[in-house]
Amino acid sequence: MKEKKYHHGDLRNALVEAAIALLREQGAEALSLRAVAARAGVSHMAPYSHFKNKKQLLQSIAAWGFKELAKRMLQDAEQQSDADELVLSYGTTYVTFALENPQLYRLMLGQVDTAGRRNSGNDRISVAINQPGLSEELDECAKRPFGLLSDAFSQRITNPEQVTTQALGAWSLVHGMAALLIEGHFTIPEHMSIKGFLAQAVIRAPLNQPT
Amino acid sequence: MKEKKYHHGDLRNALVEAAIALLREQGAEALSLRAVAARAGVSHMAPYSHFKNKKQLLQSIAAWGFKELAKRMLQDAEQQSDADELVLSYGTTYVTFALENPQLYRLMLGQVDTAGRRNSGNDRISVAINQPGLSEELDECAKRPFGLLSDAFSQRITNPEQVTTQALGAWSLVHGMAALLIEGHFTIPEHMSIKGFLAQAVIRAPLNQPT
DNA sequence: TACGCATCTTTACAACGTATATATACACTG
DNA sequence: CAGTGTATATATACGTTGTAAAGATGCGTA
Numbered sequence: 001m002k003e004k005k006y007h008h009g010d011l012r013n014a015l016v017e018a019a020i021a022l023l024r025e026q027g028a029e030a031l032s033l034r035a036v037a038a039r040a041g042v043s044h045m046a047p048y049s050h051f052k053n054k055k056q057l058l059q060s061i062a063a064w065g066f067k068e069l070a071k072r073m074l075q076d077a078e079q080q081s082d083a084d085e086l087v088l089s090y091g092t093t094y095v096t097f098a099l100e101n102p103q104l105y106r107l108m109l110g111q112v113d114t115a116g117r118r119n120s121g122n123d124r125i126s127v128a129i130n131q132p133g134l135s136e137e138l139d140e141c142a143k144r145p146f147g148l149l150s151d152a153f154s155q156r157i158t159n160p161e162q163v164t165t166q167a168l169g170a171w172s173l174v175h176g177m178a179a180l181l182i183e184g185h186f187t188i189p190e191h192m193s194i195k196g197f198l199a200q201a202v203i204r205a206p207l208n209q210p211t
Numbered sequence: 212m213k214e215k216k217y218h219h220g221d222l223r224n225a226l227v228e229a230a231i232a233l234l235r236e237q238g239a240e241a242l243s244l245r246a247v248a249a250r251a252g253v254s255h256m257a258p259y260s261h262f263k264n265k266k267q268l269l270q271s272i273a274a275w276g277f278k279e280l281a282k283r284m285l286q287d288a289e290q291q292s293d294a295d296e297l298v299l300s301y302g303t304t305y306v307t308f309a310l311e312n313p314q315l316y317r318l319m320l321g322q323v324d325t326a327g328r329r330n331s332g333n334d335r336i337s338v339a340i341n342q343p344g345l346s347e348e349l350d351e352c353a354k355r356p357f358g359l360l361s362d363a364f365s366q367r368i369t370n371p372e373q374v375t376t377q378a379l380g381a382w383s384l385v386h387g388m389a390a391l392l393i394e395g396h397f398t399i400p401e402h403m404s405i406k407g408f409l410a411q412a413v414i415r416a417p418l419n420q421p422t
Numbered sequence: 423t424a425c426g427c428a429t430c431t432t433t434a435c436a437a438c439g440t441a442t443a444t445a446t447a448c449a450c451t452g
Numbered sequence: 453c454a455g456t457g458t459a460t461a462t463a464t465a466c467g468t469t470g471t472a473a474a475g476a477t478g479c480g481t482a
Contacts, residue, residue, distance in 0.1 A: 008460080008461080011460080011461085028322075032437080032438060032439085033438080033439065033440090034437080034438070034439085042461070042462085043461060043462050043463080044438095044439090044440095044462095045440080045441095045461075045462065045463080045464095046460080046461050046462075048440075048441095048461095049459075049460050049461065050460090053439080053440075054438095054439065054440090106322055109390070109391075109394065109396075110321055110322055110390075111239075111317055111321055111322075111394060142396075146396075162411070165408065165411045165412050166411075166412065166414060166415070168388075168391075168397055168412055169384065169388075169411070169412025169413055169414055170414055171387070171391065172383075172384050172385075172387035172388035172391055172412065173380065173383050173384045173387055173414065174383075174387070175387035175390060175391060176382070176383035176384055176385070176386035176387025176388070176390065177379075177380075177383035177387070179320070179321075179386060179387065179390060180320075180379075180382065180383055180386060183320065183322060185320075185353075185357075186379055197376065200373070200376045200377075200380070201376050201377065201379055201380025201383065202380055202413075202414050203377060203380055203381055203384065203413050203414070204377070219429080219430080222429080222430085243468080243469065243470085244469080244470065244471090245468080245469070245470085253430070253431085254430065254431050254432080255431095255469095255470090255471095256430075256431065256432080256433095256471080256472095257429080257430050257431075259430095259471075259472095260428075260429050260430065261429090264470080264471075265469095265470065265471090
């Protein structure tokens with residue numbers, strides 16, 4: 001039970017939670033720094049004691065999202081022993097997660113114009129590895145899901161370079177599918193499950209002959 | 212040679228061109244309605260005579276982008292007779308186009324928070340088919356590239372339902388790859404071409420056994 | 423010539439991110 | 453226990469944005 005005091009005590013987390021709630025309930029448009037602060041019950045400048053700017057707050061949300069995704073994938077890993085099944089489960093979990101949390105997923109892997117007014121240059125969120133100003137927290141969290149996927153592929157393929165390329169291909173496939181689904185570019189037929197659709201969508205021979 | 216007059220004469224196109232130039236030169240952050248108007252040499256409210264709001268201007272840019280992409284894909288179609296080669300060419304062209312025009316591509320298929328202040332609800336661009344407020348122009352243009360891809364697949368596969376699913380899978384793959392590359396989540400090894408990487412990235416058996 | 427209407431400008435406003443300066447209260451030090 | 457430094461939160465202010473509302477301009481047509 002928290003009492004109202006001048007010093008919040010755990011404002012940083014409270015802000016992240018408020019932001020996540022706002023994102024879920026009202027979408028990205030409503031996710032203004034001021035709205036987040038108001039929801040947390042503090043002045044609109046309070047967040048600046050905990051985050052350098054809006055971008056950094058969004059990055060914390062994205063990091064949280066990657067942790068959640070990794071959690072779900074780890075559950076798959078516990079249940080699936082066969083590597084092939086695991087890869088398909090990962091993909092299904094990935095797409096499902098994105099569809100269940102579209103706003104969050106956009107924040108994680110899409111780009112979001114954070115609408116910064118003053119800052120010159122790149123004011124967009126995205127986990128872009130080379131991008132400057134990326135928090136270490138996010139950088140690390142963002143790599144987890146792909147790491148898991150790579151591990152699964154390494155159980156199916158021996159050539160290490162192929163492992164990476166194939167895992168990147170799989171990531172591209174599920175990310176692209178998630179993104180296109182979220183943006184409404186197509187829909188999965190009603191009579192199909194996500195898993196079934198995913199399995200059918202994998203491109204087949206002869207395009208995938210080893211080159 | 213145009214003279215300065217009160218009525219511009221072709222402001223609509225001038226605005227779209229100015230916006231495209233701004234997007235290319237300064238990125239999405241700089242793409243404010245006011246900046247576009249200034250670049251076109253008109254007052255910041257002039258665009259409202261030709262576009263309902265900022266979103267509609269952005270949609271026109273996106274539509275132009277889809278036309279350009281379709282143009283390039285048609286060039287592939289002229290040169291490739293083999294259906295398999297054509298599919299791979301389409302994919303390569305697609306990813307190349309995205310990497311050469313990252314800002315434009317984001318506008319086309321990513322979501323862009325247009326930072327509308329007043330408007331309630333969904334103020335994001337994206338070609339989402341079900342989304343309300345989508346211009347017919349964009350709706351139509353956005354479907355062209357996928358239509359071409361589907362056509363190519365229909366030359367390789369007989370089952371019409373499989374054609375769609377496979378084409379969607381291919382689109383997902385190249386879109387995901389383009390998006391992840393643009394956002395910097397990974398890079399193609401230097402010793403590989405886009406085409407080579409794409410071919411290698413296609414998931415192989417036994418995941419792609421017909422189910 | 424006069425009028426109607428599309429086009430463009432002027433003015434105004436609320437919301438946003440954030441810079442600066444200030445107030446508050448907790449953790450130490452003595 | 454008193455005093456003080458520092459982390460935290462607030463108050464105020466500014467520039468930029470999208471866009472609403474009302475007025476100015478000039479072209480096509482009656």
